[in-house]
Amino acid sequence: MDEKIVFKPIGYIKSPFEDVKNMPKSTRESMDVEAEMIINEEYLESMSSMEVGEEYMVLFHFHKSEGFKQRVPFMGNGPIKGLFSTHAPNRPNPIGVSTIRITEINGNVIKFNGVDMLNGTPVLDIKDIL
Structure with a gap:
């Protein structure tokens, strides 16, 4: 159970957000903000069926997170909730979705649209919403 898992980013986010304080707490708050994913060229074939206008899930590494608490304020300032009932960036495994x-696509x-990630965020995977 203590096995270490290592991921290699498939690309990076180019976002207007440099600081967690100014970043939206969810994609619902940022559907009018545009950003870019720069995908490593070795994965171009994996992008071949992606389409403009479609929604996708992006899994990413919270690369600026440190430590975690098991109970946190919801959306940063709401009622206290268990960590796994939130999208808080500080997690045992700092993976965001x-x-x-x-x-x-170029x-x-x-x-x-829907960026709630910091500039330079490593992208781990992209999945179609079925």
């Missing part, structure tokens, strides 16, 4: 809507660059 967001739903985004693609606005443009080679290995995916423009999207």
